[in-house]
Amino acid sequence: MASYVDEFGLDDGEVLGDGTIRFRRDLVWKPVEEVRALLPDEPGWHVVQDPLDGTRVELAEPAEADVPAQLARRHEQLDKLFAATHGVELPDWPLERVEAVKKHYAERPTQG
16 A cells, blocks of 8 residues: 555645645544554644545644755655554665655645
8 A cells, every 4th residue: 555655646745835844644544543642742743534535644834944854754754654553663764765755855846
């Protein structure tokens, strides 16, 4: 499932016109309490459960000075969160992956 998320860019964060970065990640049908227990103790995270669409986590926060690095850091955290909801612990990304994701975000235009 994670490979499809990556292949179709469903794991990408975005930068909104007001300078907010935002991620939304579908966590399938995991119980909200289970997801909340896995979240880092940081502001900006919301867990939403919809009877038709399942559970998703959303993160919105002000952009920092190095937006591509911030997006890459949060992207990695969400990858780990997604894996953890399925009982898998992912290692930290290797430096090459971090740099590739930062480059990906640096080349993308700002969203609406």
